[in-house]
Amino acid sequence: MDPGAIAFQLIIGIATAMLYWIVSSGLTFTFGVTRILNFAHGAFYMLGAYFTLTFFEVIGNYMVALLVGSLLVGLIGAGCERAFISKIYHLPVPFQLVLTFGLILIFEDMVRMVWGAVPRMMMAQFTGSLSVFGRTLPMFSIYIIIAGVLIALLLYYVLSRTYWGMQIRAITADPEMAMCCGLNPSFLYATAFMFGAFLAGLGGGLTLPISSAAPGMGENIIIYAFIVTVIGGLGSIKGAFISALIIGIIEALGAFFVPWLAIALPYIALSAVLLLRPEGIFGEV
Amino acid sequence: MPPEEISRRDFLKYTAAFGAGLLIGGGVGYSLKKPEVQVVPKEAPVVGEKKLKDTIKIGHIAIFSGPFGTYGELQKRGSQLAMEEINAAGGIMGSKVEIIYRDSAAKPAEAVKQVRSLVENEGCDFIIGIDSSGVVLGVAEVMPEVNKLLFVTHAATHRLTEDLVYKKGIKEVFRLAVPVYQDGIMAAFIAAQLPATRWAAVHPDYEYGYASWELFQKTLSKLRPDVEFVAEAWAKIGTTDFTPYISSVMEKKPDGIHTVEWGVDLFTFVRQAKQMGLFDAVKYDGGYAWINPMGYSIDAMEALKTEYPEGCWISGRYVWPYPDTALNRKFVKAHLDKWGHYPAYSGETSYTAVYLIKKLIELTQTLDIDTHIKALEDMVVYSPAGARLIRKEDHQAVYEVPYGQVKHDPNYPIPVLENLKAMPAQMYYKKPPFDEVPPFTK
Numbered sequence: 001m002d003p004g005a006i007a008f009q010l011i012i013g014i015a016t017a018m019l020y021w022i023v024s025s026g027l028t029f030t031f032g033v034t035r036i037l038n039f040a041h042g043a044f045y046m047l048g049a050y051f052t053l054t055f056f057e058v059i060g061n062y063m064v065a066l067l068v069g070s071l072l073v074g075l076i077g078a079g080c081e082r083a084f085i086s087k088i089y090h091l092p093v094p095f096q097l098v099l100t101f102g103l104i105l106i107f108e109d110m111v112r113m114v115w116g117a118v119p120r121m122m123m124a125q126f127t128g129s130l131s132v133f134g135r136t137l138p139m140f141s142i143y144i145i146i147a148g149v150l151i152a153l154l155l156y157y158v159l160s161r162t163y164w165g166m167q168i169r170a171i172t173a174d175p176e177m178a179m180c181c182g183l184n185p186s187f188l189y190a191t192a193f194m195f196g197a198f199l200a201g202l203g204g205g206l207t208l209p210i211s212s213a214a215p216g217m218g219e220n221i222i223i224y225a226f227i228v229t230v231i232g233g234l235g236s237i238k239g240a241f242i243s244a245l246i247i248g249i250i251e252a253l254g255a256f257f258v259p260w261l262a263i264a265l266p267y268i269a270l271s272a273v274l275l276l277r278p279e280g281i282f283g284e285v
Numbered sequence: 286m287p288p289e290e291i292s293r294r295d296f297l298k299y300t301a302a303f304g305a306g307l308l309i310g311g312g313v314g315y316s317l318k319k320p321e322v323q324v325v326p327k328e329a330p331v332v333g334e335k336k337l338k339d340t341i342k343i344g345h346i347a348i349f350s351g352p353f354g355t356y357g358e359l360q361k362r363g364s365q366l367a368m369e370e371i372n373a374a375g376g377i378m379g380s381k382v383e384i385i386y387r388d389s390a391a392k393p394a395e396a397v398k399q400v401r402s403l404v405e406n407e408g409c410d411f412i413i414g415i416d417s418s419g420v421v422l423g424v425a426e427v428m429p430e431v432n433k434l435l436f437v438t439h440a441a442t443h444r445l446t447e448d449l450v451y452k453k454g455i456k457e458v459f460r461l462a463v464p465v466y467q468d469g470i471m472a473a474f475i476a477a478q479l480p481a482t483r484w485a486a487v488h489p490d491y492e493y494g495y496a497s498w499e500l501f502q503k504t505l506s507k508l509r510p511d512v513e514f515v516a517e518a519w520a521k522i523g524t525t526d527f528t529p530y531i532s533s534v535m536e537k538k539p540d541g542i543h544t545v546e547w548g549v550d551l552f553t554f555v556r557q558a559k560q561m562g563l564f565d566a567v568k569y570d571g572g573y574a575w576i577n578p579m580g581y582s583i584d585a586m587e588a589l590k591t592e593y594p595e596g597c598w599i600s601g602r603y604v605w606p607y608p609d610t611a612l613n614r615k616f617v618k619a620h621l622d623k624w625g626h627y628p629a630y631s632g633e634t635s636y637t638a639v640y641l642i643k644k645l646i647e648l649t650q651t652l653d654i655d656t657h658i659k660a661l662e663d664m665v666v667y668s669p670a671g672a673r674l675i676r677k678e679d680h681q682a683v684y685e686v687p688y689g690q691v692k693h694d695p696n697y698p699i700p701v702l703e704n705l706k707a708m709p710a711q712m713y714y715k716k717p718p719f720d721e722v723p724p725f726t727k
Binding site for chain 2: 002005008009012013015016019108112117118119120121124127128129135136138139140141207210211212214215216217219220221251252255256259260262263
C-alpha cells in the first residue's frame with residue numbers, strides 16, 4: 001500500500017470535513033443558544049448559494065458577493081426568528097420541527113419562483129491545483145480547508161473576546177440569571193439566530209464554486225450536518241469541529257478502502273456514538 | 286473491434302430486421318400527410334367516431350421538488366406541448382385532454398399515493414411519467430389494483446420490464462423510454478471501440494447505478510476479454526463533495542470512466558473531476574474514454590455548457606439531433622418555440638406518451654384497458670425519437686438512441702453531439718427470457 005495514497009486521501013478527507021464543519025457550525029451554534037433544532041438551516045444554506053450567485057453576476061467579485069450574500073441570509077434569519085421562531089420558544093420540540101420544516105418549503109418554492117427550477121452554476125473559482133505526494137490536489141480543497149479554519153477562529157474570537165459573545169455565553173449557561181443581570185434575551189436570541197443563518201449562508205456561498213445552486217440543494221448536506229452535530233454533542237461547537245473531522249476522514253478513507261460501504265460509514269459512526277455516548281462526544285447530559 | 290465481429294448469420298438476421306424496419310418505417314412515412322406521432326395498427330381501425338367522454342384526463346407524475354425538481358419541468362414541457370397541440374386540433378375524438386401534474390418527491394410511497402389520488406379523486410384515465418428507478422418499481426405494483434395504464438417516460442431499471450412485466454405479469458405497465466440497456470450495454474459497445482483497458486465507475490448509490498454498472502461489465506467482458514474493471518465509487522445522491530470518490534478512483538490508475546451520474550450530481554462531479562485531472566487521465570487520441578449515458582440531458586448541457594470537455598461520449602433516452610426526420614425536426618422546433626429550450630429526453634418521451642394515448646383511443650374507440658393492452662402489444666409507434674416497437678413480452682418500447690461526442694459549437698446555446706454512433710436496438714436490448722446479455726451468440 002502506497003503511504004502517499006493514504007496521506008493524500010487524508011487531506012481530501014479533511015477538506016470534506018471542513019465542508020461539513022462549515023454547515024454544522026451554524027446549526028450547533030443556533031441550537032446551543034436558542035435550543036431550536038433548525039431544520040431550515042439547509043434552506044439558509046441554499047439561499048446563501050443563490051444570493052452569492054446573483055451578487056457575483058452583478059458585482060463580479062466572488063469574495064464580496066459571498067460576504068454580502070451571507071449577511072443578507074443572516075438578516076432573513078433574524079426576520080424569521082422575530083416573526084416565527086420567537087413565538088415557539090416555550091412550545092414542545094415537535095412545533096419547532098413543523099415550523100422550521102414549513103420554512104424549508106416556503107424558501108424552496110420562492111427560490112424556484114425567482115431563479116427557476118433548473119440548477120445554476122457559477123463560473124469556477126479557485127481553479128488550478130497543487131501537486132501533493134505526486135497527486136493532484138485541487139485548489140478548492142485548499143480553499144475549503146482555509147475557510148473552515150477561518151470560521152473556527154472567527155467563532156472562537158466572537159464567543160470569547162467580544163461583548164456580544166460573552167452575553168451569548170451567559171444566556172446559554174443560565175438564562176434566568178443572565179436576565180436578572182439585565183441582558184435582553186429577545187435581542188440575544190434574534191442575533192444568535194441571525195449569526196447561525198449567516199454561517200449557513202456562508203456555507204452555501206462557499207460550496208457554490210465547486211457545485212451548483214439548486215432548489216433543495218441543502219437536503220443532503222443538512223443530513224450530514226445533523227450527524228456531525230449529534231456526534232459532537234448538540235450545541236457544542238468544539239464537538240462539531242472534531243466530529244466533522246471524524247466524519248470527513250472516515251468517508252474519504254471509506255471511499256478508498258471499502259467503496260461499497262463508504263456512504264454508510266457516517267451513519268454507522270452515528271449509531272455507535274448514540275449507543276455508547278448518547279449525549280455526543282462533547283455533549284452535556 | 287467487437288461490433289465488427291458479428292457472424293454472417295447475425296449479419297443476415299440484422300439485415301433482414303433492418304429491411305423489415307425500413308419497410309414498416311417507409312410504409313408509415315409514405316402514409317403520413319403531416320409529421321405527427323403515428324402508430325401502425327395491426328387491424329384496420331373501427332369506422333365511425335363517437336366522443337367517449339368530455340375530458341380525457343392524464344395524470345403526470347414526476348419529480349417537481351428538491352434538487353432533481355428540474356426533471357419534472359423537463360417532462361412537463363413535453364406533455365404540455367402535446368396536450369396543447371392535440372386540443373388545438375380538436376382533442377381526442379372531440380374529447381379535451383387535461384393533464385394533472387403531481388410531485389413524486391422522488392419517493393416511492395409518495396408516488397404511489399399520488400397514483401391513487403389521481404385515479405380515485407381526479408378520475409384520471411391514464412398515468413404517465415415517473416423519474417426514478419426506485420420509484421417506478423413501487424408504482425408498477427399498484428397499477429393492476431387501480432386498473433389504469435402507466436406509460437413510463439424516464440425511469441430505466443430493467444427490473445421493471447424484465448421482472449414486473451415479463452415475469453410477474455403486470456400488464457398495465459409500458460415503458461416508452463430506453464431502459465438501462467442504453468446506460469450499460471450500449472455504453473459497453475462504445476467502450477469496446479476505445480483504446481481504454483482499465484475501466485472505473487463513479488455511480489450514484491442506488492438501483493440505477495448498480496444495474497448500469499453490472500450490465501456494462503458483463504457486456505464489455507464479452508466484447509473485450511482484455512479489459513479490467515479496476516475501481517468503483519458509489520456516491521450518495523445529492524453529494525456536494527465528490528473529491529474523496531474521485532481521488533480513490535484515480536489511485537487505481539483507470540484509463541476509462543463509466544459514470545451514470547445525472548442532474549445536479551453530474552454538474553458537481555464533472556466540475557470537480559475536471560479540476561482533479563480525472564479527464565486528463567482518460568484522454569486518448571480521439572477524445573476522452575469517458576462514457577456518461579445520461580450526459581446529453583438538457584439541464585446538464587445548459588448548466589455545464591463548455592465546461593463539459595469536448596470529446597466525451599454521452600447519450601440520453603433521446604437526443605434532439607437524432608433521427609433526422611420531418612417529425613423530429615417539427616417537434617424540436619415546436620419545443621424551442623414554446624419553451625426556448627431544446628427538448629430533454631424525458632420531454633420527448635412525455636410528448637410521445639400523450640400522443641400515443643390519443644392514437645390508442647382513436648384506434649380502439651374505447652377506454653377499456655384490456656383492449657388497449659392488446660392493441661399496444663407489438664405496436665409500432667412512429668415518434669420524434671424514431672420508430673418504437675412496443676415489445677409484447679415485456680412492454681418495452683424498442684428503439685435506438687445514439688451516443689455522440691461532446692462538441693462546443695458557438696452557433697448553439699448548448700454543446701452539440703458529433704460522431705454519432707447508433708446500433709439497431711435489437712442488437713443491444715436484452716430479449717425475453719432475459720438470461721443472456723448482448724452481444725448475443727444465438
